[in-house]
C-alpha cells in the first residue's frame with residue numbers, strides 16, 4: 001500500500017524546472033530506490049518531497065494527507081523524515097544529543113525510543129557520549145539515519161546514504177535500511193550505485209534529465225540496457 005505518493009510533480013530552483021512531471025509512490029514496508037546520472041534531479045526530487053523545495057506543479061500525499069505545501073519542519077511530526085547526503089549530523093553534539101534533537105518532533109516517549117534506536121544501532125550504542133564529529137564517516141551516516149528514526153516515521157527519504165563509504169560499511173548501512181523497511185516504514189533511497197539499488201530495492205525509478213519515464217521492479221530494471229537509458233538513448237516509452 002502506498003504511504004507516500006508524488007503525482008506529476010514539477011520543481012526547480014528558479015523559474016526553470018529541474019524535475020518535470022514526476023510520479024512515484026513508496027509502499028509501506030518496501031524499499032524504493034531512485035537511480036540516474038549526475039544532475040538528473042534525484043536530490044531535487046528528494047528535497048521537493050520533504051518540502052525544502054516547493055513543487056510548482058503536482059501533488060505530494062503522505063497517507064491520506066496532502067503535504068504539497070507543508071513546510072519542511074512540520075514533516076517529521078507527520079511521519080516523514082529526510083536524511084540529506086551531507087551535513088546530516090550536528091558535529092559538535094554527542095551521539096545522544098543528536099538523537100535527542102531528532103526526537104523533538106516525537107509524540108511518544110523519547111527516552112524509550114532512544115533505547116530502542118540504540119538497540120538497533122549497536123555501533124552507536126557504544127559511543128553515546130562521543131561527539132558526532134569524531135565518528136567515522138560511516139558512523140556519522142548511521143547516526144543521521146538513527147536520528148531520523150527517533151520520530152517513528154512512516155516514510156524515510158535518504159539521499160545517497162552510502163556515498164563515500166567502504167564496501168563493508170555500505171553493507172552495514174544497507175542492512176539497517178532493509179531493517180527499517182521490515183518494521184513497516186516506507187523507504188525511499190537515492191542511490192548512486194546501480195548494483196546496490198537493484199540488490200536492495202523492491203522498486204526502482206530511473207531519473208534521466210529530470211524525468212522518470214523508466215521504472216519497475218528491481219528484476220525488471222535489471223534486464224534493461226541501463227547504460228543506454230542513462231545516456232538518454234532509450235526507455236522514454238516505458
Ligand SMILES: Nc1ncnc2c1ncn2[C@@H]1O[C@H](COP(=O)(O)OP(=O)(O)OP(=O)(O)O)[C@@H](O)[C@H]1O
Pocket residue numbers: 013018036037038039040041042043044045192
Ligand atoms: N541549489 C541549486 N540551485 C540551482 N540549481 C541547482 C541547485 N542544486 C542543483 N541544481 C541543478 O539541478 C540539476 C539537478 O541536480 P540534482 O542535485 O537534483 O541532481 P542529482 O540527480 O541529485 O545528481 P547527483 O547524482 O550528482 O547527486 C543540476 O543541473 C544542478 O546543477
Ligand SMILES: [Mg+2]
Pocket residue numbers: 042043044
Ligand atoms: Mg544528488
